[in-house]
Amino acid sequence: MPETVSDQKTLYVVVCAAGPASDVGTLVDLAQGQGWSVQIMATPSAMSFIDVEDLEKRTGRPVRSQHRTPGDQRSPKADAIIIAPATFNTINKLANGIADNYALDVVNEAIGLGVTTVILPFVNSAYANRTPFKANVELLRTEGVDILIGPGFFEPHTPGAGKKTTERYPWLLTLSRTKPKT
Numbered sequence: 001m002p003e004t005v006s007d008q009k010t011l012y013v014v015v016c017a018a019g020p021a022s023d024v025g026t027l028v029d030l031a032q033g034q035g036w037s038v039q040i041m042a043t044p045s046a047m048s049f050i051d052v053e054d055l056e057k058r059t060g061r062p063v064r065s066q067h068r069t070p071g072d073q074r075s076p077k078a079d080a081i082i083i084a085p086a087t088f089n090t091i092n093k094l095a096n097g098i099a100d101n102y103a104l105d106v107v108n109e110a111i112g113l114g115v116t117t118v119i120l121p122f123v124n125s126a127y128a129n130r131t132p133f134k135a136n137v138e139l140l141r142t143e144g145v146d147i148l149i150g151p152g153f154f155e156p157h158t159p160g161a162g163k164k165t166t167e168r169y170p171w172l173l174t175l176s177r178t179k180p181k182t
């Protein structure tokens with residue numbers, strides 16, 4: 001464990017609007033157990049999936065989904081980023097440099113800066129089999145983004161079966177891939 005709070009590395013956890021979002025506290029606890037200070041970023045759509053008050057209590061930091069207004073505290077810089085659960089929508093937008101919400105804005109810039117970025121999708125097989133999605137996964141990989149999809153990682157479920165699979169969503173896997181680049 002770090003000796004002081006200032007020794008702690010900051011992990012941004014970016015939450016999108018998919019089923020497992022309501023359990024993102026699991027990832028917060030696991031990350032804190034590994035010594036990370038966690039900053040939650042949520043897409044605007046994800047705000048209704050999560051318990052903002054609970055997450056703010058756990059992290060000691062405001063959940064961010066909007067750009068700051070003057071006078072608001074800055075978030076510490078990210079040493080690494082995990083996007084989980086990552087939606088079809090956000091993955092496609094990120095791959096194409098679209099930054100139409102705060103979380104996407106932050107991650108687009110972080111990838112450009114070379115910050116370690118890990119994506120754990122939660123998409124069904126109908127979405128995952130779309131040609132644009134498959135191409136966008138590869139596009140992100142060419143930029144060094146670690147997308148955990150496929151055998152041994154997140155395996156897309158059949159449409160309509162998502163609820164049954166949320167319990168085995170592999171939150172922990174993301175942390176084993178999240179080493180800050182030095």
Ligand SMILES: Cc1cc2nc3c(=O)[nH]c(=O)nc-3n(C[C@H](O)[C@H](O)[C@H](O)COP(=O)(O)O)c2cc1C
Pocket residue numbers: 015016017018019043044045046086087088089090091122123124127162
């Ligand atoms: C109850 C509910 C569950 C959803 N589950 C998923 C999902 O598992 N994966 C996904 O990619 N989109 C899912 N969606 C659709 C996304 O929420 C939608 O595309 C949204 O625009 C995504 O916004 P975001 O990527 O900015 O978070 C779900 C929507 C609802 C209402």
